[in-house]
Amino acid sequence: MGQQVLYETPQISIRYDDYAEWLHVEWIGDQDYESVVSGATKMLEYLEQQGCRKVLNDNTLVTSMWADAAEWGGKEWFPAMRAAGCEYFAWVYSSNVYSRLSTDLTIQYTAAGIVILTFDDINIARLWLQQM
Template sequence: MDTLNLEPLGTLPDANGAVLVELLHNPARKLLYVRWFGNLTGREVIYVARESLKLQTTMHFALVLNDKTNATGDWVEAMEWLEYEWLPQIMTGGLRAIAYVFSPDMHNQLASMEFFERVRQYIPIQMFHDRPSAWQWLQRQPPMRSTLAPAPQV
């Protein structure tokens, strides 16, 4: 990951004060790298997603590398909110692709697969078992459009 030239944005704590996520970015590539830790719940996932929306208003990142390598837990109760609230807002802010690195935890993998199935109809997303492959895939995504095109009139 050193080749990404990531700059720290900070961390977000869980309810007990432990690090829940570490946020890093590469401004030149408009990349947000989200590294998760601990046993995740739907509430925590929504909390981090809300914080990412705040970042999007100023940073306008186009790529997300979502790394759940160090996370466990079932956060499936966050799915409706992520699909119908978070995703439209983050895409309006410029997000164009998500690379998703699996957790080794089976419960987390099941929630991740549900997220993948819901999101892939709206935006390019791919699942990976390692960060280098995820980053290579993100780099191959087409360039971002300069403006958001209005929805076609029917």
Template sequence: MEVQINDVDLLTITPAVTIDYDAENDWICVTWTGNHSKESALVFTKEIEAALRKENCRKILNINENFYLSWQEAPVWAIKNWFPRLFILGCTSFAWVLSPRFSSGPVFTEVFKTQTPFLQAMVFTDEETASAWLNEN
């Protein structure tokens, strides 16, 4: 079900993930909530890809502030498998806002710094800084 509020189109609304298109900023905003496994994360990455195709934009704001994931290989998987697909769909900038509960923040930061050949990806600790970075890129 798609709903529009102001300049935001809500594309996917579930208790686990909300995906919307922010027309003012021209990006997909993904807000993760709760505990996720590798399997659930993979299901929702397909939803994010569908949103990117539908809206034909170049940027993703990925908010994980209320997110729990025990899948330690997630950053490496994202760079090797998911980011190339996002790039093919036209994504050039990806801002990843880490959960304060996420113990692998330094791992994400280091992996993204050294291994993002397909698109610009940065890790942030707050949504405001991530949004500012996306607006500059």
């Protein structure tokens, strides 16, 4: 299973998994409005470029609250992701309670038609996404 690195900064890594045909996105450390918007915009760009329908979004290493970006994510970004072809979104929670709350808030703002499931375990998230 080969993963091609598409974009990488200290706060985010975006890879394309050739075998599974999904974006694998790993968020790292403290996140805020600017880093979330910047990283999510790159995700949208690479989703379109790769023509994939699935995202494995891993927040395991996120260490902060980023709720100020939740409304933007739910109301603007997720609809743009859906329009670009995203159908399934596996979201792996951080153990940081404030990051988890930010994730849940984003999902509450979302009515984009993407199937979004949250997970505590990345391996379970992978299994679910493989079945979609």
